[in-house]
Amino acid sequence: MSKFMINRRSLLKGTAAVGAGLATPTIFSSKSWAAGYTNEPKGGTVTFGFNVPQTGAYADEGADELRAYELAVEHINGGGDGGMLNTFSSKALKGDGVNGKKVVFVTGDTQTKSDAARASAKRMIEKDGAVMITGGSSSGVAIAVQGLCQDAGVIFMAGLTHSNDTTGKDKRANGFRHFFNTEMSGAALAPVLKNAFGTDRTAYHLTADYTWGWSQEGSIKKYTEQLGWKTAAAVRTPLGAGDFSQYITPVLNSGADVLVLNHYGRDMVNSLTAAVQFGLRDKQVNGKDFAIVVPLYSRLMAQGAGENVKGIFGSTNWHWSLQDEGSKAFVKSFGQKYGFPPSQAAHTCYCQALLYADACQRAGTFMPSAVGKALEGFKFDGLGNGPTEYRAEDHQCFKDVLVVKGKENPTSKFDVLEVVEVTPRSQVEYPASMLGGELGPYNNGG
Amino acid sequence: MDAILLQVLNGLDKGGAYALIALGLTIIFGTLGVVNFAHGALFMLGAFCAVSIKALLGLDKVTLDPTQTTAWGTPLEVRQPYVEVWFGDWGATLLEYSVPVSILIAIPVMLLIGIIMERGLIRYFYKRPHAEQILVTFGLAIVLQEIVKSIFGANPIPQPAPDSMQGMIDFGAFLGHEAGNVVYPIWRLTYFLFSLGVIGLVFAFLQFTTFGMVVRAGMADRETVGLLGIDIDRRFTIVFGIAAVVAGLAGVMYTPILSPDYHMGMDFLVLSFVVVVVGGMGSLGGAVLAGFMLGILQSFASMNEVKEIFPGIDQIIIYLIAVVILLVRPRGLMGRKGVMEG
Numbered sequence: 001m002s003k004f005m006i007n008r009r010s011l012l013k014g015t016a017a018v019g020a021g022l023a024t025p026t027i028f029s030s031k032s033w034a035a036g037y038t039n040e041p042k043g044g045t046v047t048f049g050f051n052v053p054q055t056g057a058y059a060d061e062g063a064d065e066l067r068a069y070e071l072a073v074e075h076i077n078g079g080g081d082g083g084m085l086n087t088f089s090s091k092a093l094k095g096d097g098v099n100g101k102k103v104v105f106v107t108g109d110t111q112t113k114s115d116a117a118r119a120s121a122k123r124m125i126e127k128d129g130a131v132m133i134t135g136g137s138s139s140g141v142a143i144a145v146q147g148l149c150q151d152a153g154v155i156f157m158a159g160l161t162h163s164n165d166t167t168g169k170d171k172r173a174n175g176f177r178h179f180f181n182t183e184m185s186g187a188a189l190a191p192v193l194k195n196a197f198g199t200d201r202t203a204y205h206l207t208a209d210y211t212w213g214w215s216q217e218g219s220i221k222k223y224t225e226q227l228g229w230k231t232a233a234a235v236r237t238p239l240g241a242g243d244f245s246q247y248i249t250p251v252l253n254s255g256a257d258v259l260v261l262n263h264y265g266r267d268m269v270n271s272l273t274a275a276v277q278f279g280l281r282d283k284q285v286n287g288k289d290f291a292i293v294v295p296l297y298s299r300l301m302a303q304g305a306g307e308n309v310k311g312i313f314g315s316t317n318w319h320w321s322l323q324d325e326g327s328k329a330f331v332k333s334f335g336q337k338y339g340f341p342p343s344q345a346a347h348t349c350y351c352q353a354l355l356y357a358d359a360c361q362r363a364g365t366f367m368p369s370a371v372g373k374a375l376e377g378f379k380f381d382g383l384g385n386g387p388t389e390y391r392a393e394d395h396q397c398f399k400d401v402l403v404v405k406g407k408e409n410p411t412s413k414f415d416v417l418e419v420v421e422v423t424p425r426s427q428v429e430y431p432a433s434m435l436g437g438e439l440g441p442y443n444n445g446g
Numbered sequence: 447m448d449a450i451l452l453q454v455l456n457g458l459d460k461g462g463a464y465a466l467i468a469l470g471l472t473i474i475f476g477t478l479g480v481v482n483f484a485h486g487a488l489f490m491l492g493a494f495c496a497v498s499i500k501a502l503l504g505l506d507k508v509t510l511d512p513t514q515t516t517a518w519g520t521p522l523e524v525r526q527p528y529v530e531v532w533f534g535d536w537g538a539t540l541l542e543y544s545v546p547v548s549i550l551i552a553i554p555v556m557l558l559i560g561i562i563m564e565r566g567l568i569r570y571f572y573k574r575p576h577a578e579q580i581l582v583t584f585g586l587a588i589v590l591q592e593i594v595k596s597i598f599g600a601n602p603i604p605q606p607a608p609d610s611m612q613g614m615i616d617f618g619a620f621l622g623h624e625a626g627n628v629v630y631p632i633w634r635l636t637y638f639l640f641s642l643g644v645i646g647l648v649f650a651f652l653q654f655t656t657f658g659m660v661v662r663a664g665m666a667d668r669e670t671v672g673l674l675g676i677d678i679d680r681r682f683t684i685v686f687g688i689a690a691v692v693a694g695l696a697g698v699m700y701t702p703i704l705s706p707d708y709h710m711g712m713d714f715l716v717l718s719f720v721v722v723v724v725g726g727m728g729s730l731g732g733a734v735l736a737g738f739m740l741g742i743l744q745s746f747a748s749m750n751e752v753k754e755i756f757p758g759i760d761q762i763i764i765y766l767i768a769v770v771i772l773l774v775r776p777r778g779l780m781g782r783k784g785v786m787e788g
Contacts (some may be wrong), residue, residue, distance in 0.1 A: 057709065059600035233750060238761050242713045243460060243704050245634070246748035246760070249452040253627050269602045269705055277631045277703070279614050304705055306604030320517060328517070335518020 037367045038153040038445030039129045046101040046366060048073070048353065049130030051121050051145060052159065054109040057240075057266050058137040061300055061345045065135050065159055066107065067338055068346035072353035073103050075333070083333035087326040087382035088354060092361040099360055110136055114144035121145045125152050131366045132157060134352050137345060139163030139212040146175035153445015155368050157352035160317075160345040162264075162296050163215040167396035168435025173442045174368055176375055176395045178355065179348045182212070183430055185295045185315040186219035188401035188423035190227055192313060197258065197291050199228035204256035206247055206271055208263050209236040216262040220295050224260075232256040237267070244271040248278050257285040260293045268294060269304040276308040297404055300343040302416045309406030309416060316402050318347040318384050319419055327384040341414050351383045355390070369442035387425070393432030395439065401428050448618065448627045453745040455617065459634040459703065461741025462641030463489075466696035467714055468721040468733035469648060470689035476665045476728040477685045480568055481576050483583040486715030487590040488556065488690045492697025493706035494594055495555055496548040497603050503541050507531050543608045545701055552698045553691055560690025564683050587711065595708040602705035607633040633702050640699050644692060645734055651688075652730070661685055665728070720768045726781025736779055740764050 041047070050069045053062035075083045078095035085093055097103055106128040108120025117136065124130040133149050134157035136142050142161035149156035150172040158166060158177040162185070167177050203224055207217040213236070221231055232254045237247050248271070251259055259280055263271050275281070275292055283290040297314035320331045320341035330350065334342040342350070359374035360366050376392035388399040403421035410416055467489055474482045506525035514522035529537030540547065567586060571579045606612070611632045618628035652658035664671045664678045671678050697706075704710060721740055725732030746752060747763035759766075771778065 057600060057707075059595065235750060235753070240713065242710070245456050245460070245703075246453065246745040249456055249745075250449060250748075250750055252452065252629065253448050266602055266707060269604075273604075273703075273705060277612075277633070279629060279631075283626070301601065304602035304604060304707075306606060306705075308604070332518045335516060336520070341517060 036444065036446055037369075039125065039131045041101055041129075041131060041366060044101055045104045046098055046360075047128060047130050048103055048105045048356075049108065049121065049124035049128065049133040049154075050105055050135050050349075051108040051110050051117060051124065051133050052135040052349075053112045053137050054107070056112045058112045061137045061160065061265075061298070061343065062110070062135075064300060064343045064346040065137070065349040068334065068342060068350040069105065069135070069353055071334060071337060072350045072357075073105055076103050076354070076357050080337070081329075081333055084326050084330045084350070084354060084383055087329050088358070089381040090358050090362070092358050093354070098357045099364060099366065103357065106130055110138075110141050110145075112138050112141060114140050117141040117145050118148045121148050122152070125149075125154055130154065132356055134356065135159040135349055136161060139166055139215070140210060142166050142177075143170045143211070146170065146172050150174045150440075150443055153368060153443045155356065155371055157356050159349050159352065161212075163212040164219065164435050165211055165215060165437075167394045167437075169437040171394050171396075171437045171439055173372060173395075173439045176352075176355075176372075176390065176397075178351050178397045180315075180317050180399075180401055180428075181396065182216040182219040182295070183435065184401050184428040185216070186223035187428040187430075188315050188403055188421070189220065189293070189295060189313065190223035191423070191427070192403045192421050193224065193293065194227050196313065197288070201227075201229045201258050201288070201291075202232045202256045202286070203229050203258040203260050203293075204232045204251045204254050205234040205260045205262060206244070206251075207234060207236050208239055208267055210239055212264065213262050216295050217260075220260055220262065220293075229258070237263070237271070239267065241267065242270060244274040245278065247271070248274045248280070251275075251280065252278065252283075255285070257288050258291045258293060260295065262295060264296055264298070265301050266304070268298075268301060272305050272308050272312070281308075281311070297417060298344060299414070299416050300345065302406065303413060310408050312406045313420070314404055314417075316404050316417065317344045319344065319402055319404060319417060320347075320414070321417075321419065322384060322402075324384060324386065326382045330384060347384060354383070355380075368444050372442050386422075391432060393439075394435070394437075396432075398425050398429055400425050448623055449749060449751075450746075451617065451621075451623075451628045452630075453749060454742055455628070455630045455634075456745040457738065457742025458638040459641075459741075460744065461738035462638045463696050463700055463714065463737075464718055464721045464741050465734045465737025466641050466644060467693055467718040468725065468737050469645060469730060470692045471718060471722050472725070472728060472730055472733040473648075473685060473689045473692075475722070476730070477661060477682050478564075478568070478572060480571065481579045481583070482568070482689075483580050483715065484563065484587040484590065485583075485689075485693055486711030486713075486718065487587040488559070488693035488711070489697040489700075489714055490591060490594065490706070490708065490711030491559060492552055492556055492694030493605075493701050493710060494598065494697075495552040495694060496545050496605055496698045496701045497598060497706055499548040499551050500541070500544040500605060503527065503529055503544050503547075545605055545607060545698065548698050549695060552694050556691045556694030557687040559694075560687035561683055563690070564686035568686065569679075569683075587715070591708045591711065598708065600708060602707040604705045605701035607636075607702035611636060637699050637703060641696065644695055648688070648692060649730065657681065657684075717764060720764050724768050724771050724778055726778030729778065729780040732778055732780030740767060743767060 052065040074080045075085050106124050108124050110117035121133045132155040136159040139161040142158045146156045156175045164181050164183050207213040261271050280290050292312050294314040297316045302309045359371045363370040363374040375390045378390045381387045385399040401423045402419050404417040405420045407418045471485050504527045509524050510521040511524050512521050614629040614631050619625045721736045725736030748760040
């Protein structure tokens with residue numbers, strides 16, 4: 001008769017064996033092991049998350065972004081006329097989805113508020129299974145959502161964000177920006193301002209008091225002071241100040257002969273309107289014609305300022321009047337579907353959706369680290385901005401920058417701006433280390 | 447000195463808007479006892495009356511030009527406003543003066559909106575606590591602004607003043623200062639004078655008409671007026687309509703100063719409440735005085751010289767003044783005894 005003895009060692013061994021046996025079916029099917037990254041698509045579809053302002057002051061811009069995303073999804077899945085897929089230098093996408101999966105999408109409302117934008121992005125990732133997040137109309141929102149996507153392990157393809165910080169001190173490995181930034185605006189505008197107004201000028205800055213405004217003011221001051229311009233004052237104005245007359249009137253007797261409005265959206269419309277009302281556009285100071293500069297123009301927003309934009313210089317990421325094949329294809333596609341031309345926000349969002357899809361196709365996976373590597377250093381053309389590169393060091397796109405001017409004789413309400421200069425990429429490029437920050441490692445989540 | 451003069455002038459138009467909105471708020475509070483957080487929305491609706499009139503006057507006759515195409519390949523639409531097609535230069539002038547013309551349309555429209563608001567919603571809250579009045583009127587304001595946004599979009603819509611009123615007046619030259627140093631846009635001066643005119647009309651109406659006398663009596667003692675057999679509720683409905691008209695006119699005339707958007711009412715609402723409190727709850731004269739005073743002080747606080755000493759003062763000056771005045775004079779500048787006290 002054999003003895004059946006249980007000691008401590010055999011109990012531990014037995015427990016471990018039984019535990020392993022029970023766990024076996026779940027270990028190999030659990031999401032964290034089988035998927036390997038957050039929201040790996042399993043079925044025949046892959047979900048993109050479009051996080052745009054659907055309410056609030058930038059709702060119109062958000063609506064245009066959403067139109068562009070819907071068009072991009074249509075083209076990626078093989079619908080419509082193909083738009084810029086026909087002109088895109090990469091031919092990886094065949095119009096049959098991405099990696100054999102049809103693209104579907106979910107949307108979120110950023111409200112142009114960081115906390116709301118993070119909440120909607122989180123919902124799309126956790127509840128809707130979005131494998132990437134893209135969109136937005138504010139740098140504050142972009143930086144907040146970029147951080148969230150880094151932590152969640154999904155790629156963030158930024159929408160309209162112009163602050164240096166997005167791909168500078170706040171850059172993240174999982175984040176990519178197609179839109180240009182304030183550093184590039186300053187570098188592109190400076191030579192044009194020199195030609196138009198000379199080197200003996202005194203500038204007065206009115207600056208929106210938040211991350212983008214500070215960034216824009218810093219860049220434009222740097223480049224204009226390099227020209228020899230002096231800075232009379234740089235005044236911070238609260239976001240959404242409404243009537244800016246109390247900030248405009250001190251300019252009248254400041255000795256400045258240039259007013260730089262580091263404002264965007266509604267603030268730009270209101271400050272420019274007040275400046276024109278107080279006669280700054282027609283004023284003479286120091287024997288020179290007074291000048292107004294709006295470093296970041298948006299055609300969509302400039303419409304709100306009406307005739308006040310006439311003759312005023314600024315920069316923009318893209319404009320629908322460009323005559324390259326990519327721009328023409330996009331404007332045709334967008335215009336036929338919606339009846340009006342796309343904004344620069346729509347353009348950058350459309351490009352971001354296509355670039356992400358293309359990178360996934362080339363990588364053969366949706367895993368963030370692999371997709372990121374496919375985007376890093378990627379050189380492409382045919383998307384409306386000429387030859388472009390996603391710089392590996394900071395995930396910032398480098399391309400030519402457009403300098404525009406408010407059109408004197410517009411032919412329609414969309415025909416507000418005219419391109420006066422295409423500043424080549426070489427003039428707006430800067431070392432990646434200049435703006436600080438660290439990309440850090442990719443996060444695949446899981 | 448020039449800078450100070452400029453900021454005084456600056457405060458006048460802004461103060462005019464505050465005073466007009468606060469006047470309506472005070473009339474409603476004084477007569478109906480309602481704290482109306484939808485009053486900013488009435489200012490915004492007035493502005494969008496001007497937008498709508500301009501859009502109606504600017505309705506285009508569209509013809510397709512087959513010889514030209516848009517950038518997206520469709521035939522080019524050639525647009526010309528019907529008023530210009532039908533009335534030639536006179537039509538073009540009418541379109542140019544759409545903002546002043548809007549005043550005539552805005553008066554009956556805003557009166558109607560005010561009466562509908564009062565009969566349809568506000569009257570059910572006369573005897574309810576102020577907190578409930580605030581909640582329901584604030585909710586109404588959000589509904590109204592979302593409706594406007596769904597129709598007109600979120601972007602500001604430019605409403606230029608007529609060409610003849612787009613220049614500036616050189617006050618510097620009048621006062622012996624260097625020419626061009628103290629200038630003030632004609633339209634802003636027009637707005638200031640307009641606001642004085644409307645304020646004068648409201649005061650005259652309340653002071654010199656039988657209707658106004660009854661309303662003032664009702665503000666002082668509603669129950670006694672009711673006991674005298676006067677239908678005070680019907681009159682108060684009209685008073686609400688008049689307050690809506692005052693806010694609406696303030697909005698119409700403000701459109702060339704600030705391109706209207708759906709949110710503009712909210713921007714003015716909180717400041718106008720501060721104006722009412724500083725002026726004294728229920729005091730019409732106090733509302734007007736505080737409106738201009740706070741408008742001018744807000745402009746002064748935005749001067750660089752002031753901001754260098756007190757950074758950020760421009761954003762809090764109105765609230766700071768309100769705190770100081772309420773500490774020194776809890777009823778506000780011209781507040782009446784017994785109003786909002788216990």
